[in-house]
Structure formats: structure tokens, C-alpha cells
Amino acid sequence: MRVLKYAILGLLDQRELTGYDMKKHFEDSLGQFWSAKHSQIYPELKRLTEEGFIEFDIHIQGKKLEKKVYQITDAGKRELHEWLRKKGPIPDTTKDEFMLKTFFISSMDQKEAAGLFSHQLQERTKKVEMLEQKLNILTEEDPSAQSLHSTQFGHYLVLTRAIEREKGYVRWLQKTLEVIDSSIV
Amino acid sequence: MRVLKYAILGLLDQRELTGYDMKKHFEDSLGQFWSAKHSQIYPELKRLTEEGFIEFDIHIQGKKLEKKVYQITDAGKRELHEWLRKKGPIPDTTKDEFMLKTFFISSMDQKEAAGLFSHQLQERTKKVEMLEQKLNILTEEDPSAQSLHSTQFGHYLVLTRAIEREKGYVRWLQKTLEVIDSSIV
DNA sequence: GGCTCCATGTAACAGGTTACATGATTGG
DNA sequence: CCAATCATGTAACCTGTTACATGGAGCC
Numbered sequence: 001m002r003v004l005k006y007a008i009l010g011l012l013d014q015r016e017l018t019g020y021d022m023k024k025h026f027e028d029s030l031g032q033f034w035s036a037k038h039s040q041i042y043p044e045l046k047r048l049t050e051e052g053f054i055e056f057d058i059h060i061q062g063k064k065l066e067k068k069v070y071q072i073t074d075a076g077k078r079e080l081h082e083w084l085r086k087k088g089p090i091p092d093t094t095k096d097e098f099m100l101k102t103f104f105i106s107s108m109d110q111k112e113a114a115g116l117f118s119h120q121l122q123e124r125t126k127k128v129e130m131l132e133q134k135l136n137i138l139t140e141e142d143p144s145a146q147s148l149h150s151t152q153f154g155h156y157l158v159l160t161r162a163i164e165r166e167k168g169y170v171r172w173l174q175k176t177l178e179v180i181d182s183s184i185v
Numbered sequence: 186m187r188v189l190k191y192a193i194l195g196l197l198d199q200r201e202l203t204g205y206d207m208k209k210h211f212e213d214s215l216g217q218f219w220s221a222k223h224s225q226i227y228p229e230l231k232r233l234t235e236e237g238f239i240e241f242d243i244h245i246q247g248k249k250l251e252k253k254v255y256q257i258t259d260a261g262k263r264e265l266h267e268w269l270r271k272k273g274p275i276p277d278t279t280k281d282e283f284m285l286k287t288f289f290i291s292s293m294d295q296k297e298a299a300g301l302f303s304h305q306l307q308e309r310t311k312k313v314e315m316l317e318q319k320l321n322i323l324t325e326e327d328p329s330a331q332s333l334h335s336t337q338f339g340h341y342l343v344l345t346r347a348i349e350r351e352k353g354y355v356r357w358l359q360k361t362l363e364v365i366d367s368s369i370v
Numbered sequence: 371g372g373c374t375c376c377a378t379g380t381a382a383c384a385g386g387t388t389a390c391a392t393g394a395t396t397g398g
Numbered sequence: 399c400c401a402a403t404c405a406t407g408t409a410a411c412c413t414g415t416t417a418c419a420t421g422g423a424g425c426c
Contacts, residue, residue: 033284099218148368183333
């Protein structure tokens with residue numbers, strides 16, 4: 001259903017951007033829930049331009065570097081809002097390779113399982129710290145980000161959701177590790 | 186990295202199955218974290234057979250329906266265990282279309298946002314109930330599922346993880362909806 | 371001059387979905 | 399006998415990743 005299309009339209013509804021700028025956004029907090037490589041972004045920009053949902057101006061950087069700065073058109077805004085309003089069903093599957101391994105825990109011995117789980121716990125804990133640091137920076141730079149009418153509210157929500165998602169994962173990993181460690185053969 | 190390959194090997198490490206049986210597993214609790222359509226499963230089974238990781242016997246159902254019952258080979262078991270042991274990095278992105286919309290909340294008006302969030306809250310709440318019912322059935326049928334040495338332990342872990350994931354989502358949705366509703370223009 | 375980052379593109383391949391296609395079994 | 403389910407496959411298409419490819423800008 002071409003979600004990347006809407007990700008691009010949504011970004012351009014906030015401010016004009018180059019393809020390169022969009023890639024940067026996908027590496028930032030938005031990237032917790034959606035991302036794309038530049039090799040996917042550029043062809044999509046070309047297509048959206050042909051469809052009339054976006055337009056670009058050429059800006060000259062320095063002496064001769066030409067960059068394409070994209071803006072959303074009125075047709076693009078209509079398209080974006082149609083998608084934003086639509087109440088889709090929640091997906092049945094959210095792919096998670098670690099949980100697939102977990103499903104097969106009976107194929108592992110106790111030591112292997114403990115190693116796998118403690119590594120995952122370590123990685124997820126690091127991620128929580130990284131995300132909390134991002135949230136601190138955001139709320140220090142713009143304390144109004146926590147209110148609905150701030151332009152940064154979406155950014156704030158994505159960070160808080162990502163933090164709570166990871167914290168929930170961490171709690172479950174700790175609880176499960178205790179069960180594994182206490183089941184000495 | 187051919188995760189479906191390992192999903193199939195993992196399932197066959199528990200018991201012999203037909204491609205159709207595997208599809209059923211992906212529609213069940215495992216499907217919370219991994220799934221595949223039959224159109225992807227059958228070609229993968231063919232490939233895994235060619236690679237020597239699995240084998241099949243033909244069983245006759247009724248008068249003449251031939252079904253292929255697959256088993257994992259020793260080579261397949263080695264391949265599976267290599268993957269199970271490997272400690273990969275956690276993914277940067279877990280795609281979530283609803284959270285992408287959330288990032289663009291400043292493009293919506295307050296009423297639209299409230300509608301979107303309350304619908305999502307409703308759907309996620311229903312999912313929690315469905316998952317809790319599945320967990321009840323599992324623990325009633327096999328109370329030992331909660332211990333490491335049960336063959337159902339993986340099943341139990343996947344369900345508890347899915348339940349906590351959805352509950353965390355629900356809590357965040359409720360909290361965010363309160364902020365949206367209390368921000369009357 | 372050289373390194374990092376900015377900036378844009380294409381090609382080949384891998385993974386995954388939808389649609390097309392067929393036929394047997396089981397149970398009411 | 400009819401419907402739901404069991405059972406297996408292919409083809410076309412879409413999405414997304416990795417690799418290939420190029421060149422300018424900014425800074426030390």
C-alpha cells in the first residue's frame with residue numbers, strides 16, 4: 001500500500017526537504033517506526049513528482065552542486081489526509097527474529113538460552129538509554145513538545161512510545177531470564 | 186538472511202509437518218512474531234529439500250490425496266542450531282504504520298487525531314483479550330507450559346510477550362488520548 | 371591534499387503479497 | 399450434495415536491500 005509514499009508526503013507537509021534530508025529523518029527518531037534507504041527514496045520521489053503529489057526547485061549549494069528541494073502540492077496534501085484519516089486494522093504479525101528464536105527455546109539447552117537472553121537484555125537496555133537521551137535533548141530544546149499544539153508533538157510521541165516499548169521488552173527479558181536461570185538441571 | 190528457512194527448520198525440529206500444517210502454525214501464536222503465506226512456504230520447502238536440510242515422505246489421506254510430510258535432517262539441525270546460537274544486533278526499525286501517522290499528528294486536527302487514537306485503542310484492547318484467552322487455554326491444557334523444560338515453554342513465552350507488548354501499547358494510547366482530549370481549542 | 375559529509379542516481383537481487391489454478395476430504 | 403477445510407503449487411507484482419557509480423562542499 002505504498003507506505004513510503006505517505007511517509008514522504010507527511011515529512012513534506014511539515015517543511016520542504018531534499019531526498020537526502022528525508023534519509024536523515026529516517027535515521028532519527030522516526031526511524032524507530034519507519035525507514036527507507038536512499039535507493040528507495042529517490043525513485044519514489046521521481047514517481048510522486050510524475051503523479052503530481054510533489055514538486056521540486058533546484059537549489060545551488062556552493063559553486064555548482066544542484067540539489068532538488070521538494071514541496072508538497074495541494075493534490076499531495078489531499079492524498080496525505082485521506083491516508084491519515086483512514087482507520088486500518090492492526091497487523092496480525094509484527095516480525096521479530098528474536099521472538100522466533102524464543103519460540104524454539106526447547107531446541108536450545110539452558111546455557112545457550114541464557115546467553116541469548118542476556119545478550120538481548122544488554123542490547124535493549126542500551127537502546128532505552130539512547131532513546132531517553134534523545135528525549136532529554138528534545139524536551140530541553142523545546143519544553144512545549146509535550147503539548148498537542150507543538151510542531152514537535154509527533155516527535156515527542158514517537159520517542160515516548162519507543163522508550164516504553166523497549167522498557168516493556170526489557171522487563172519481560174529480565175523476568176524470563178530469572179525463570180531460565182532458576183531452572184538448574 | 187532467509188529467516189523463513191529457520192522458522193521452518195525450527196518447526197520441524199519439534200515434529201514432522203506438512204506445508205499446510207506450517208501455515209496453520211503461522212496463523213496461531215507464532216504468527217504474532219513471524220508468518221508466511223503458503224505461496225512462500227511451498228517454494229521454500231522445495232529449496233530446503235534440494236539443499237538437504239529437510240526430507241519428506243508421502244502420506245495418503247483418504248483414498249488418494251497425497252500429502253508431503255517433512256522431517257528435518259541432521260544437516261538441517263546443525264543449520265538451525267547455528268542460527269539459534271548467533272547473537273545478532275537488534276533492528277533499528279520496527280515498522281508500524283500507526284506510529285508513522287502519529288509522527289504526523291501536527292498535520293491532523295484535534296478531532297481527527299482523537300478518532301484515530303480511540304479506534305486504535307479499541308483494536309489493541311480487543312487483541313489483548315484474544316491473546317489472554319489463548320494463554321488461558323494453553324495453561325489450562327498444560328499447566329507445566331510455564332517451566333523451561335516443557336515443550337510448550339516457547340509457546341508460553343511468545344504469548345506472554347505478545348500480551349505485554351499489547352498492554353504497553355494500550356497504556357500509551359490511553360495516556361496520549363488523555364493529552365489529546367484535554368487540549369480543547 | 372585528503373577526509374568526511376552532502377547529494378543523487380541505477381541495477382541486481384531477495385523477500386513477500388495477491389491472484390491464479392486445481393483437486394480431495396470430511397461432516398452435516 | 400454442498401460447504402468448509404485440507405492440500406499443493408505457479409505467476410505476476412510490489413517492496414525493500416545491497417552493491418555499483420559518480421561528483422561537489424566544507425574543513426583542517
